Amino acid sequence: MISFIIRRLLLLPVTLLGLTFLIFFFTSFLSPYQLLSAYVQDPRQLQGANVEKLIEKYGLKKNFMVKYGNWLEKIVRGNFGWSLSLNEPVIKVIGQRFPATLELTIYAIVPVIWIGIWLGVVAAVHHNGVIDQILRVVALLGYSIPAFVLGLLILFIFYGVLGWLPPGRLDQWAQMIVYSKNFHQYTGMITIDALLNGNIPVFLDALKHLIAPILTLSYLSWAGLLRITRSSMLEALGQDYIRTARAKGLSERVVVNKHARRNALIPATTVAGMMFIGMLGGVIITETIFNYPGIGSFSAQAAEQFDYSGVLGVAVIYGLVTIIGNLIVDITYALIDPRVRLG
Amino acid sequence: MVKDVLLQVKNLHTVFHTEDGTVEAIGGVDFEVRQGETLGIVGESGCGKSVTSLSIMRLLPKGIGEVPQGEVIYKGKNLLKLSEREMRKIRGKEIAMIFQEPMTALNPVYTVGEQLAEMVELHLGMSKKEAYDYAIKMFEKVGIPMPEKRIYEYPHELSGGLRQRAMIAMMMSCNPNLLIADEPTTALDVTIQAQVLDLMRELLKEYNSSLIMITHDLGVIAEMADRVAVMYAGRIVEYADVVPLFKKPSHPYTVGLMRSIPRPDVEVDRLDSIKGVVPDLFHMPKGCRFSNRCPYAIDKCFEEEPPLVEVEPGHYTRCWRYQEMEELSKHWESGEEVGKTSK
Numbered sequence: 001m002i003s004f005i006i007r008r009l010l011l012l013p014v015t016l017l018g019l020t021f022l023i024f025f026f027t028s029f030l031s032p033y034q035l036l037s038a039y040v041q042d043p044r045q046l047q048g049a050n051v052e053k054l055i056e057k058y059g060l061k062k063n064f065m066v067k068y069g070n071w072l073e074k075i076v077r078g079n080f081g082w083s084l085s086l087n088e089p090v091i092k093v094i095g096q097r098f099p100a101t102l103e104l105t106i107y108a109i110v111p112v113i114w115i116g117i118w119l120g121v122v123a124a125v126h127h128n129g130v131i132d133q134i135l136r137v138v139a140l141l142g143y144s145i146p147a148f149v150l151g152l153l154i155l156f157i158f159y160g161v162l163g164w165l166p167p168g169r170l171d172q173w174a175q176m177i178v179y180s181k182n183f184h185q186y187t188g189m190i191t192i193d194a195l196l197n198g199n200i201p202v203f204l205d206a207l208k209h210l211i212a213p214i215l216t217l218s219y220l221s222w223a224g225l226l227r228i229t230r231s232s233m234l235e236a237l238g239q240d241y242i243r244t245a246r247a248k249g250l251s252e253r254v255v256v257n258k259h260a261r262r263n264a265l266i267p268a269t270t271v272a273g274m275m276f277i278g279m280l281g282g283v284i285i286t287e288t289i290f291n292y293p294g295i296g297s298f299s300a301q302a303a304e305q306f307d308y309s310g311v312l313g314v315a316v317i318y319g320l321v322t323i324i325g326n327l328i329v330d331i332t333y334a335l336i337d338p339r340v341r342l343g
Numbered sequence: 344m345v346k347d348v349l350l351q352v353k354n355l356h357t358v359f360h361t362e363d364g365t366v367e368a369i370g371g372v373d374f375e376v377r378q379g380e381t382l383g384i385v386g387e388s389g390c391g392k393s394v395t396s397l398s399i400m401r402l403l404p405k406g407i408g409e410v411p412q413g414e415v416i417y418k419g420k421n422l423l424k425l426s427e428r429e430m431r432k433i434r435g436k437e438i439a440m441i442f443q444e445p446m447t448a449l450n451p452v453y454t455v456g457e458q459l460a461e462m463v464e465l466h467l468g469m470s471k472k473e474a475y476d477y478a479i480k481m482f483e484k485v486g487i488p489m490p491e492k493r494i495y496e497y498p499h500e501l502s503g504g505l506r507q508r509a510m511i512a513m514m515m516s517c518n519p520n521l522l523i524a525d526e527p528t529t530a531l532d533v534t535i536q537a538q539v540l541d542l543m544r545e546l547l548k549e550y551n552s553s554l555i556m557i558t559h560d561l562g563v564i565a566e567m568a569d570r571v572a573v574m575y576a577g578r579i580v581e582y583a584d585v586v587p588l589f590k591k592p593s594h595p596y597t598v599g600l601m602r603s604i605p606r607p608d609v610e611v612d613r614l615d616s617i618k619g620v621v622p623d624l625f626h627m628p629k630g631c632r633f634s635n636r637c638p639y640a641i642d643k644c645f646e647e648e649p650p651l652v653e654v655e656p657g658h659y660t661r662c663w664r665y666q667e668m669e670e671l672s673k674h675w676e677s678g679e680e681v682g683k684t685s686k
Binding site: 239240241243244245246247248249250251254258259262263266336337338339 | 400402431432433434435436439440442444447448449450451452453454461462465466497499513514
């Protein structure tokens with residue numbers, strides 16, 4: 001098991017290198033002038049005839065591999081260029097916004113995994129019963145409603161009509177507390193920071209702003225997880241080893257929760273991993289709808305305004321998160337299924 | 344010396360509710376198993392052998408299989424009338440079951456030791472530590488080499504023979520009074536088959552347990568059984584002690600089964616076989632269920648089902664022409680000459 005994890009970790013840098021290469025490859029379709037923005041930290045540098053010199057300086061007319069090497073060197077040093085859309089260094093934008101997105105996705109994915117799997121098991125155990133039928137309809141709805149429609153519906157009902165769940169990340173008064181000197185930002189995730197600072201009102205306010213985007217982001221995912229858990233659970237319950245478990249005199253609870261569920265989790269883990277990666281895409285729509293200042297809304301904005309260095313920076317972060325997500329899935333997979341642990 | 348009757352099955356009926364309607368898989372089966380004796384149930388695939396054993400254990404698929412009629416008396420109690428809770432105390436502890444394919448009958452995601460230990464923890468009230476020590480002892484007893492290492496292995500890491508030994512160790516671990524073995528050697532190599540049968544015989548003798556051996560293999564029956572029930576299409580067609588059955592088979596189906604075993608003393612070009620397959624449950628012949636495949640069938644056989652009659656003390660058969668069977672059985676497939684009336 002340990003050697004399995006070590007082997008996967010050793011592969012990580014190789015995958016990352018491939019990823020950056022792929023991302024940078026797309027920039028070869030851009031002119032040197034467009035590329036320049038990725039290397040400039042301050043627009044004042046661009047005044048007058050300096051542009052040609054800068055292109056010369058950064059070697060933007062050189063061949064692809066040289067450019068790639070230069071860019072990679074800057075990325076490694078944490079220089080992601082200047083964001084045209086927000087007029088700030090990209091790395092600073094990411095530093096501010098990534099914790100917000102992380103907070104949103106963690107709150108979306110953790111309940112999804114618990115509730116989705118739990119509901120899937122319930123549906124399978126009550127196969128074709130009333131609960132199963134209701135869950136099937138709810139799951140089908142989740143599958144059929146696009147996130148941007150659902151998001152707008154939620155925004156309309158819970159903000160527009162009821163006024164309960166406002167968009168954004170914090171109310172004005174809470175923002176003033178959070179950005180004051182007395183409030184220490186440990187993680188950048190406001191709910192956690194608020195608890196660490198012992199400030200319950202801010203915690204509740206942040207939570208209030210999170211509910212709507214979490215719902216939008218996760219409905220599709222837990223519908224999917226419910227469906228896959230339900231079907232893999234049904235399959236597991238029909239296996240010979242379940243008959244054996246019953247023949248041993250084990251209670252139905254042990255048969256379902258120990259013998260069937262562990263096997264049903266194997267396909268569910270794969271789906272949960274894909275879901276997590278799918279969520280990164282969902283984040284773009286969700287954050288834009290709810291005006292939530294995270295990586296997703298930034299990437300949408302950057303793409304709209306041809307903020308090429310912003311898009312590149314986000315792509316690298318997305319890739320990194322995807323790779324780490326996959327690694328976690330693979331390790332979980334090996335933990336659940338002994339047949340996967342090779343060597 | 345007549346031994347105590349341990350299990351008595353009376354007029355057992357099992358039906359299956361399918362999408363195409365309700366079918367009767369077992370239509371009135373009677374037999375008994377005495378303490379320390381082995382009853383062999385023999386027949387082709389689909390004749391109801393396994394369904395009989397699952398009916399006794401009450402492990403028929405829920406909502407599909409049902410026992411509307413009959414009694415299963417174990418130590419004076421009708422198992423069919425027990426609550427699910429009481430039945431669970433019987434399963435594994437009093438009556439244990441070994442299945443055909445040890446690869447699928449063992450749970451792939453738990454170690455074999457764990458699968459044995461959870462059973463003794465439940466039935467013998469052992470602690471985890473005691474249960475694992477006990478598992479090592481049981482593995483040693485069934486001849487698994489390096490048991491202290493093997494108990495931490497997963498089913499896929501063991502060979503087929505070892506897997507079945509682990510299965511036997513598991514099912515014998517609570518010292519059951521009755522063991523039901525459903526084709527325990529079918530999935531194994533011939534050399535391993537003999538070893539596994541020897542092992543089962545030794546253990547049964549040591550524990551003075553009874554055995555119901557379900558098989559399609561008359562060789563296994565000859566080696567293991569004291570008494571034999573031959574099943575065909577949900578009925579017992581012949582029921583006798585093993586020696587009289589082999590000496591003087593009184594049902595054409597038994598005759599057919601015996602003629603399809605290769606014998607070293609008789610030289611033949613091709614083995615005899617019983618033509619056709621077991622009729623499907625929706626299209627049972629009207630009279631005797633074997634009539635459409637029987638070389639000796641007469642008109643009466645197609646109209647009226649024969650009762651189970653006693654040929655000689657303790658030897659029962661379900662055939663209209665049992666008195667002529669000794670003569671008839673000399674001509675298999677050439678039954679025409681001996682008086683078959685074509686349909």
